[in-house]
Amino acid sequence: MRRSLCLMISLVMGSLSCSPADSSPASLKTNVRRTSRLAQFCDDAKTNTKVDSATVDLSFIDRKGNRVDLKEFRGKKNIVLVVTRGYSGHLCPYCTAQTAQLIAQYGEFAKRGAEVLLVFPGPKDNLEKFILGAEESADNESTPFPVLLDENFAAVDKLGIRGELAKPSTYIIDKQGRIRFAYVGATISDRPSVKAMLTQLDETKTKR
Numbered sequence: 001m002r003r004s005l006c007l008m009i010s011l012v013m014g015s016l017s018c019s020p021a022d023s024s025p026a027s028l029k030t031n032v033r034r035t036s037r038l039a040q041f042c043d044d045a046k047t048n049t050k051v052d053s054a055t056v057d058l059s060f061i062d063r064k065g066n067r068v069d070l071k072e073f074r075g076k077k078n079i080v081l082v083v084t085r086g087y088s089g090h091l092c093p094y095c096t097a098q099t100a101q102l103i104a105q106y107g108e109f110a111k112r113g114a115e116v117l118l119v120f121p122g123p124k125d126n127l128e129k130f131i132l133g134a135e136e137s138a139d140n141e142s143t144p145f146p147v148l149l150d151e152n153f154a155a156v157d158k159l160g161i162r163g164e165l166a167k168p169s170t171y172i173i174d175k176q177g178r179i180r181f182a183y184v185g186a187t188i189s190d191r192p193s194v195k196a197m198l199t200q201l202d203e204t205k206t207k208r
Helices: 002-018 025-038 093-104 106-111 124-137 154-159 194-206
Strands: 059-061 067-069 078-083 114-121 147-150 169-173 179-184
Touching: 078 093, 078 154, 078 194, 093 106, 093 114, 093 124, 106 114, 106 194, 114 154, 124 147, 147 154, 169 194, 179 194
Parallel strands: 078 114, 114 147
Antiparallel strands: 059 067, 059 147, 078 169, 169 179
């Protein structure tokens, strides 16, 4: 029931944000801020897709142009891999809202020995604009975790989450490289909440 309610809210909120009547920069910034305040993601999100662990042996490019392989974290940290939609001509307010919430609660992930890796699919042209929008929504806090580029949608395609751009998706990978949680959104606003991610991390500690 709770899952159905979350999806219903996602559908309604998504329809309101997909086609803003005024697409000027000022109105889009206002829309991002409003959605960041209103966005309520699913607290009881459970794995809804099956992914082979070998699929997440992925590589990305960081903001400085350096290659980042997920294998680098093996044996060191759990990974919370959050894939945003990318850039569709304007900033996705749900992507910035989700990123702002991750920024605000990053300390809780660190306490659990986890690293958040946020993926921005597509070319880097709009990456800094996206990060600034998210940081503004997070009361101008700096982004404390790596933001990675998937420039040619290679990782998105390997994960099978290509939609109009990328479907918003979240994966939790433990220190041994095993996938403990995999959630692909049915709509642009259908995403696990920070609370749901932390719950999954806590369960990962108890299930060896």
